[in-house]
Amino acid sequence: MKLYSKLFIFFYIVFCLLACTTKEMNKLKKDYKSFMGRxxxxxxxxxxxxxxxxxxxxxxxxxxxxxxxxxxxxxxxxxxxxxxxxxxxxxxxxxxxxxxxxxxxxxxxxxxxxxxxxxxxxxxxxxxxxxxxxxxxxxxxxxxxxxxxxxxxxxxxxxxxxxxxxxxxxxxxxxxxxxxxxxxxxxx
CATH class of the missing domain: 3.40.30.10 (Glutaredoxin)
Structure with missing residues (x-):
């Protein structure tokens, strides 16, 4: 059971990091597009x-x-x-x-x-x-x-x-x- 708990925590952390990175990248792309041409x-x-x-x-x-x-x-x-x-x-x-x-x-x-x-x-x-x-x-x-x-x-x-x-x-x-x-x- 400990192995499953550790794996769950590991994948949860990886998922959270990827979600944050994706969210930040989407914000950067949005800001880039709105700034271009200004x-x-x-x-x-x-x-x-x-x-x-x-x-x-x-x-x-x-x-x-x-x-x-x-x-x-x-x-x-x-x-x-x-x-x-x-x-x-x-x-x-x-x-x-x-x-x-x-x-x-x-x-x-x-x-x-x-x-x-x-x-x-x-x-x-x-x-x-x-x-x-x-x-x-x-x-x-x-x-x-x-x-x-x-x-x-x-x-x-x-x-x-x-x-x-x-x-x-x-x-x-x-x-x-x-x-x-x-x-x-x-x-x-």
């Missing part, structure tokens, strides 16, 4: 640009950029995760620069004012500062209330109309990176 507001005037000269306000709309690749991070959720990818973002920047692609990469960091100095030092140390914007008043989220809660969907490509046309973080997944580069090759 127009995203980029309130650069309400954010600060992190530059090697210090932090200053800057309107980032680059006249030569048709597309904007956005990576948004709420530092209260997982800032070490994002900081670990700084060097990988520099690789993406160099691919875009080397191929003269009309895409601007923007990293938006929602962070409390007291954390700005430490964040700046982290990015300067890694040499990745030209594309970082600080959002201490959560203007990006306020302007885009439909933004999915799952941070897997917080890195995306916007077309010239600021509509989401690609979702995924190329610094965390080589398949996403390849899909992104293939997608860009097809649209340009």
């Amino acid at each position: 127009r995203v507001d980029l309130p650069f005037k309400e954010m600060r640009h992190l530059s090697s000269q210090g932090i200053d306000f800057k309107n980032s709309n680059n006249a030569n950029s048709k597309y904007v690749y956005v990576s948004y991070l709420d530092a209260s959720k997982c800032s070490p995760c994002h900081l670990a990818t700084i060097g990988k973002w520099e690789d993406i920047f160099s691919i875009f620069d080397r191929n003269d692609l009309p895409i601007e990469i923007v990293i938006i960091y929602a962070v409390k004012e007291q954390s700005v100095s430490a964040l700046r030092k982290s990015y300067e140390y890694n040499g990745c500062i030209r594309h970082v914007y600080i959002d201490t008043s959560n203007q990006f989220e306020k302007s885009n209330k439909f933004l999915p809660k799952d941070n897997k969907l917080h890195t995306f490509l916007l077309n010239p109309k600021n509509e989401v046309v690609f979702i995924g973080d190329p610094t965390r997944n080589s398949k996403i990176r390849k899909l992104l580069l293939d997608y860009i090759e097809n649209i340009l």
